[in-house]
Amino acid sequence: MDFRSDTVTKPSKKMKKFMFKAPLGDDVYKEDPSVNKLEKTMKKMAKKEAALFVSSGTLSNLLALLSHCKRGDEYICGQDAHIYKYEAGGGAVVGSIQPQPIEFEENATLDINKIKEKIKPDDAHFAKTKLLCLENTHHGQSLSLDYIKEVSAFAKENKLLLHLDGARIFNALIEEDLQLDEICEHFDSISICLSKGLGTPAGSILLGSKKFIKKAIKYRKMLGGGMRQAGILAAAGIYALKYNMQGLEKDHLKASLLSKELNKLKDIEVLSHHTNMIFIKVKNEDLLKKYLKENDILVGGSYNKLRLVCHRDISQEDIDKTIEVFKAF
Template sequence: MIDFRSDTVTQPSPYMREAMAKAPVGDDVYGDDPTVNELEAWTAQRHGFEAALFTSSGTQANLLGILAHCQRGDEYLCGQQAHNYKYEAGGAAILGSVQPQPIENNPDGTLCFEKLAAAIKPDDIHFAQTKLLSLENTIGGKVLPLEYLAKARKFVDQHDLLLHLDGARVYNAAVALNVDITEISQHFDSMTICLSKGLGAPIGSLLLGSKAYIERARRLRKMVGGGMRQAGILAAAGKIALTENIERLADDHANAHYLAQQLGQLDGFNTADFPTQTNIVYANVDRKIDLTAIATHLKSQGILFSPSYHPMRLVTHLNVTREDIDTFIKALKQQL
């Protein structure tokens, strides 16, 4: 199966499966799982934080990340296209009574600091209290510049806010920028890392921050049912993802550039309006093309993609090769 729907569909390698099977385990709720403990300690040190928490998903990590910073009736600023605002079922608002204040994203994925400043609520009993700015990197495959992150740090310090990073694909950003991950993480009070996208682990995300912050998040994780027992089986895969699957993200980026180039040469597909920076490709598609019918037909050939017109999204990952892209383009041509 050739699957372009998302980088969440990656399969663990045989080596990763073997490490999972052999992982020393214990009851993580009691703090007894040595593999989880090692992953959390190593990840915190590697990224410049005091502590880390292993969670079941990026959505859970973001939920805990926001709620550990904010109280009921508080507010966080974020982008209109932010995953933790748009695609996570309103968790912070519903489960934590924390109000999101979305700001329109600029075309490059950044947020305008003037608009953010205008959205900060005054100290008045009529308003929620603004406590946090949440950024996402990458966002829609776009990389936030390091200069922008430095300005964001200065902005939150000036306005007495905290700064959180939804770093689901933060390693794609680091690889695209050709910098060490700490060049990004140094600006944030907290951040998440998803292990089950391009990094190739089957399950899991990490939340990083201060020791006190992570202890609050650990209590919240238990509250929302996220306490896992012999979770070292999963943590073992996460450690391999972080130590062995980083550099190869560059291959995904190169394949995405190739896919965008090849797709953009087909009649009715426009990729030129969406510069490819990492592993996500977008294309506007002529409405005369029946994408749903094409997707159904290609599925019968073992090729999966999500049919959409404005825009269509395709994602490269460790289970997509250059040859797979050629196979997809050839099959797509035959349907046009």
């Protein structure tokens, strides 16, 4: 029972069979019918001009930075945002793009007044602030449509481009009861991961204008991300969008039950629970993790803040057993 992340999900037998039968071609020549179908499906769902299938969310975010910004430009993001903290500093290393992180608010938003304070004046001393990046969900928390609209208007007013790291955007859609295009219309680019809650083995989609995606295609090739018969992976995305979306709501319900039961236990503090993620604080973290592992349960996190992520490969029986193991500890 692996609660470390929803990235540990494995393709089902039906998904693998669908992948094996996928029609293939050379995607660098834009001749892979399965990749083309996935990109067409996603841009239609998001109501964006163009879409690009890439190997990972990290690559998708990096392509967005490179395509929006020039060397010496700056992007603003959250201090604990994936694009800044967990992607090896790609924007700075590869693109010479300066990050300007600010602390997230408790509700996973970036305070607009704090963003405004960090926008650099047009002066020879400063990098040019070019891009603002949001994350949805962040630590499981979804952004409200009202906030997204407010930030979008602010970005336009201050001549900033707006990128969304929407790695878990489908979880946000369920939480906020929205359609994909209702969020995507407010962003210049969106990165969407298919290998988390939807259960594909790999792959992300980058969305934006035709001009933007044309740039991203060049940078994808430059970085070695141009895949040939990539349709075998894209087919997993096509299958997931058709058959695995409904499972996300079940993941939220499983997480809600687990959070409720853990909160009843002595010496466990549930710090937060949103969508499919739970963060807890315990006194004997190392002992607990060891005990859980001995009982075939893996959890993530450290420093008195453990993370449990529910996903399609965690069954209701697994939830029940996990609760009992926590109680026994």
